[in-house]
Structures are given as C-alpha cells and as structure tokens.
Amino acid sequence: MTINVPRGTVDLFGKQLQLFNLIINTARDVMKVYCYDEIQTPIFEEYRLFERGVGETTDVVQKEMFIFGDDENRYVLRPELTAPVARFIVENTLNKQQDLIKLWYAGAAFRKERPQKGRQRQFHQIGIECVGADSPGCDVEVISVFESILQKLQIVTYKLYVNSIGCANCRKDYRNKIKEYYLPKLNKLCKDCNNRYERNVFRLLDCKVQSCRDERTDTPPMKSFLCRQCADFHKCVLDLLSKDGVKYIEDNFLFRGFDYYTRTVFEWRSSQLGAQSEISGGGHYDNLLADIGGDSLPGVGFACGVERLMILLENNNPLVPQKQLVYGIYVDEEQKDAIYSVISSVRAKGIPADMSFITKSVKSQMRQAGKQNAKYVCILGKDEADVGKIKIKNMSTGEEKLVEQNKIFDFLQ
RNA sequence: GUGGCUGUAGCUCAGUUUGGUUAGAGCACCUGGUUGUGGCCCAGGUUGUCGCGGGUUCAAAUCCCGUCAGCCACCCCA
Numbered sequence: 348m349t350i351n352v353p354r355g356t357v358d359l360f361g362k363q364l365q366l367f368n369l370i371i372n373t374a375r376d377v378m379k380v381y382c383y384d385e386i387q388t389p390i391f392e393e394y395r396l397f398e399r400g401v402g403e404t405t406d407v408v409q410k411e412m413f414i415f416g417d418d419e420n421r422y423v424l425r426p427e428l429t430a431p432v433a434r435f436i437v438e439n440t441l442n443k444q445q446d447l448i449k450l451w452y453a454g455a456a457f458r459k460e461r462p463q464k465g466r467q468r469q470f471h472q473i474g475i476e477c478v479g480a481d482s483p484g485c486d487v488e489v490i491s492v493f494e495s496i497l498q499k500l501q502i503v504t505y506k507l508y509v510n511s512i513g514c515a516n517c518r519k520d521y522r523n524k525i526k527e528y529y530l531p532k533l534n535k536l537c538k539d540c541n542n543r544y545e546r547n548v549f550r551l552l553d554c555k556v557q558s559c560r561d562e563r564t565d566t567p568p569m570k571s572f573l574c575r576q577c578a579d580f581h582k583c584v585l586d587l588l589s590k591d592g593v594k595y596i597e598d599n600f601l602f603r604g605f606d607y608y609t610r611t612v613f614e615w616r617s618s619q620l621g622a623q624s625e626i627s628g629g630g631h632y633d634n635l636l637a638d639i640g641g642d643s644l645p646g647v648g649f650a651c652g653v654e655r656l657m658i659l660l661e662n663n664n665p666l667v668p669q670k671q672l673v674y675g676i677y678v679d680e681e682q683k684d685a686i687y688s689v690i691s692s693v694r695a696k697g698i699p700a701d702m703s704f705i706t707k708s709v710k711s712q713m714r715q716a717g718k719q720n721a722k723y724v725c726i727l728g729k730d731e732a733d734v735g736k737i738k739i740k741n742m743s744t745g746e747e748k749l750v751e752q753n754k755i756f757d758f759l760q
Numbered sequence: 761g762u763g764g765c766u767g768u769a770g771c772u773c774a775g776u777u778u779g780g781u782u783a784g785a786g787c788a789c790c791u792g793g794u795u796g797u798g799g800c801c802c803a804g805g806u807u808g809u810c811g812c813g814g815g816u817u818c819a820a821a822u823c824c825c826g827u828c829a830g831c832c833a834c835c836c837c838a
Binding site: 626729 | 761762790791792794796797798799829830831832833834835836837838
C-alpha cells in the first residue's frame, strides 16, 4: 500500500521550491518599495466570512470550499485571502489608526476542484489590499505593484485587461438591459450560458463558445451604462495607467466571479499557461468591509497565483551557481573519524562540507563528490595521516596540494 | 459534478492494433577498467505484484467488465 499526496496538492522540492522562494522573495522586495506591510492570517476561517464576503451564490462558495467543524462552529479552509484580510482590518479597526491601510500577503488557499494545468486544490497566492481611500490612484498603484513584480521576474509574455463593472446602481440597469438583449437569443446559446442567464448574466458575455460569441456582437457595453461618478472614476484610472506607462487592453466584457467587486476590475493573462490563462486578477471593492460588519470603506487589491507564475518561469534556466562545497574522502576505514573532524571544522567556518558515511572505494567517493558539484575534496589516507598532512584537490583545475592539516583554510576559498 | 486521454524498472517511454517461450530500450544507480582520484569513454551488473480486482482462453502487459489513480479539458477561478 502506498500513501500519496492528497489530490490536487504537490510536494515542493529542489528546483521547484527554489523557484517558489524566488517568486515570494521578489514579491517581498517589491512590497517593501511600495510600502505595504505583510500580514499572515489563519489558514481557516469561519464559514460565514466567505458566505458574506465572497458571496453565497458564487461557484467558489457554493461548491468549492473545504468545510469542517460542526453546526455551532463551521469552518472552511480559506478559498481566497481578500476576505480574511478585510476581516483582519475590520476586527482590529485599523481604519481608526491610519487613513490608508496597505497590506500584502503570501499564503496557501484551498478549493475543492478537479485539478488541471495551473489549478490545484492547494495553491498559493501573493496579493495586496489597499483600503481606505476612494481614489483612482489606489487602483493604479495596485496594478503597478504587480506590473513591477512581473518586471522583476522578467516575465514579458502577458497582457493586462481592464474594465469597470460600475457600482451596484449602474450594474442593475445594465443587468436588465443584458437580460432583455439575450432573452430572444437563449435557444441559440450553450447550456452553460442558459445557466448563466439565471445565475449571473454578465458571465455569458465572456463565454468561450464561438456560437455564443457570435451572438454577442451587438451587445451594448457596460461602459455606456456607467453612472457619472463611475464613468469619471474609470476614465481617471485609465488616464493614470497611461501616464504611468502601463500597457493595458480595455475589455468591456471582463467580469469576475466574486460578488465584492465594484468599478475597476483587471486580469493579467498569458497564453503560455494552458486553459487557465489568468496569472493574476483583482479589482476595486466598495462594499466588502461593510458586508462583513465593518465601517464602509473602499478597497482595491489583486491576487496572483504563485504556481501559475512558476509555470511561466520554469522554462527559463535559472543560473546554477557553482557550489561552495568541500567534500571529505577517506582512503581506509581508519581515517573515517579523522576526516569527519576535518569536515566538522570546515562546517564550523560556515563553509558547506559533506562526506560519505558509507564505506566505499576512493573512486566512488570521488564520483559522489563530482555528483554533488564539490569545489574541493580533502583526501586523507595513511600516507597523509602519518605525516600530519591532508591532500586538497581543486575539482575544476584538477590541481592537488599536500598541506598541513591545521592550515587547510589557507587553501579553501 | 461532466467529458477525453494515460497507468509497463527509480525516471522517460517502446511493446497492446493481430493474445504465444525468460517483458525491453535510454537515462539513473552500482562495480570494474587505475595499490588511493570525479566529469568523458569502455566493459559488466542490479531493478518490475505490466495500477488494482474479476472474467474469457491451453495461454493475457495485450481481449472483455469493473475499480482506483494521474493528466488534460468544461464550469469557475489564482
């Protein structure tokens, strides 16, 4: 019987883990420059947080959450991190201590879905939330932060899509208009779109089925339904983006799956990811804080998928620096303890050192040293031990030196 | 939740169409070629419940049924 990793999860190890850490560390550097504070919230939360925050009709809340506990205490593994961060802000009334709250996070999220490329049941998000200012500048800053991360990671194969979905008021008018527009076309639309018509009309605007896209051609865009404030706000966001040199594509049919978004929404997509083309996404939210019981504060944020960034980066060959490793080799069993002492003293100096504890020929120990990409090997045999010396070999030049055992550090650099 | 594809050595896979001795290859690993010297080369060697369970058959990796797992895709999202 073998025990496997749970479905949709992976063990991170070796190169993959290096890549993972590279991404987190890069993000951390960028956050520092943009003056965001790191926050870590628990990996599980009360069920109600997501029911209220993300929305009880969303797919994520309806069918993708890992729920546990009992009727009195229902918990879920967090499916996203915006609602938990909002909860943190509300619970600690951070807005009473400062005007603008700028937080970033990196952590695992969980969704009970069928795994596929770029989609896991446990995945990791890096994200930020900027809460407290009703300014288009915040939306633009949030977008800039992720642009900056992409730049630092030298990722260029992506596109940024931006839209405004307005406030609750303008969206209500638009919803009616869309329903009216699609009503006579329902029999021409796919099964999913017929579903969407009832549950969330806007989603049928970005259906991938070609026949549905064909029916979309004359659809009035959201843009024409934005109220004065929302329209001004959106124009200001787009102007600032251009001034900031951020390249974006206006996508009037971009809508997102969480209920909390209002006004600005955005997504970064790459064609190199497989079907799950979204690298990162986010938007503005005016009602989330109030919805979960806090003061009415606007916010904006993004969340990116670390695993999706990893897919984009794993074709690049990261530079593997030559290892600063000293490998100890004993010729006979009698020198085993002595070479261990040598290794220990090297380690004590902070230099990586290793040896084989399995008695093998010098040849196989040399092979092991080569495999571990050692820079130097220290060879100790009877000949050397008798005169209190040790042989040091430089593995890249092949040069060998016989040196006093207490002077080896003069030769290891 | 739905659909398609794939499960054979540690890894990548061939062999399945058309059932037939002892299931192969490359890589990796180990040993040797050098009394105590890596990479390259050469010689040799180790490794398999052919995913699992059942059925058909003289005979099953191969055909049939079931089941599990993985991948990819739909929905939705990171």
